[in-house]
Amino acid sequence: xxxxxxxxxxxxxxxxxxxxxxxxxxxxxxxxxxxxxxxxxxxxxxxxxxxxxxxxxxxxxxxxxxxxxxxxxxxxxxxxxxxxxxxxxxxxxxxxxxxxxxxxxxxxxxxxx
Amino acid sequence: xxxxxxxxxxxxxxxxxxxxxxxxxxxxxxxxxxxxxxxxxxxxxxxxxxxxxxxxxxxxxxxxxxxxxxxxxxxxxxxxxxxxxxxxxxxxxxxxxxxxxxxxxxxxxxxx
Numbered sequence: 001x002x003x004x005x006x007x008x009x010x011x012x013x014x015x016x017x018x019x020x021x022x023x024x025x026x027x028x029x030x031x032x033x034x035x036x037x038x039x040x041x042x043x044x045x046x047x048x049x050x051x052x053x054x055x056x057x058x059x060x061x062x063x064x065x066x067x068x069x070x071x072x073x074x075x076x077x078x079x080x081x082x083x084x085x086x087x088x089x090x091x092x093x094x095x096x097x098x099x100x101x102x103x104x105x106x107x108x109x110x111x112x113x
Numbered sequence: 114x115x116x117x118x119x120x121x122x123x124x125x126x127x128x129x130x131x132x133x134x135x136x137x138x139x140x141x142x143x144x145x146x147x148x149x150x151x152x153x154x155x156x157x158x159x160x161x162x163x164x165x166x167x168x169x170x171x172x173x174x175x176x177x178x179x180x181x182x183x184x185x186x187x188x189x190x191x192x193x194x195x196x197x198x199x200x201x202x203x204x205x206x207x208x209x210x211x212x213x214x215x216x217x218x219x220x221x222x223x224x225x
Contacts, residue, residue: 008153032212043117043203043216044156051212088156096210097163105155 003027006089006104015113019076023089023104026070030091030102033065035074038086038106047087048074079111115139119204119217126194126224134189134220136204144207145187146171146214147179149200156203162187163209194224 006023013019021035031052036044048063050056050072056063062075072091076083089104119136126132138145147159148171158171162181176198178190187206191198204217 006155034212041219043205043218044214045216046213049212090214092212095212101158101214103156105153 003102004089004091004104007107008105010108010110012110012112013079015079015081015111017079017111019079019083019109019111021074021076021087021089021107021109023072023091024070025072025091025102027091027093027102028067028070029093031067032092032095033063033072034090034092035061035063036088036090036103038088040085044088079109081111081113084110117204117206117215117217119202119220121220122218123221124223126191126222128194128196128224130194131190131192132194132222133191134202134204134222135186136188136217137186138204138206138215139185140206140208140215141184142206142211142215143184143209145181146205146207147177147187147189148203148205148216149173150203150219151200159189159202191222194222196224198222199224 033050035048037047038044050063053067060077064073086106088106117138143164146161148156160179162168165184202220205214207214
């Protein structure tokens with residue numbers, strides 16, 4: 001079983017829709033949760049960071065962590081064509097240890113104008 | 114801000130050839146990484162360096178070697194390229210206790 005599972009999609013939505021992206025994980029020691037956005041032919045860049053359980057909001061983006069269910073989500077409100085990208089979840093139990101970041105495979109999102 | 118810079122961007126190799134991917138960061142980060150990204154497999158760690166002078170194997174180190182030349186630079190070498198090493202390679206860096214990994218733009222490598 002992989003440490004982190006993510007539905008690869010692809011996901012296609014009309015402009016203005018609410019998008020829900022999800023990851024599940026198996027390691028209960030994970031306490032740092034991140035979402036990266038990767039545009040085509042580019043490197044991933046950090047979008048959201050959450051420590052432990054709860055919600056975090058940043059503009060149109062909301063990250064949720066449910067540690068009891070080992071489930072994290074990223075919600076995008078009022079989606080825009082510029083949100084079209086691949087979204088990768090990532091998680092870690094220890095930020096000090098370089099090999100302890102685990103990435104999902106990514107979900108490809110297309111927002112249609 | 115340059116961030117993480119990696120070269121070359123694109124490369125085609127023949128099986129058995131060798132090459133080195135170069136990476137440099139200007140953010141004074143201690144930790145540096147090399148990942149490969151393949152369809153359906155996500156990002157997989159090849160090697161990492163927690164600080165200047167140290168390197169450690171990641172999830173998929175076979176067929177690769179690395180050198181942490183100084184705090185800024187971390188190179189990845191393929192000694193005898195194989196078609197299975199066709200991939201997109203990302204160099205990245207991070208502050209030791211930071212939560213953000215900063216990635217380069219990627220290097221597209223094809224081995225024929």
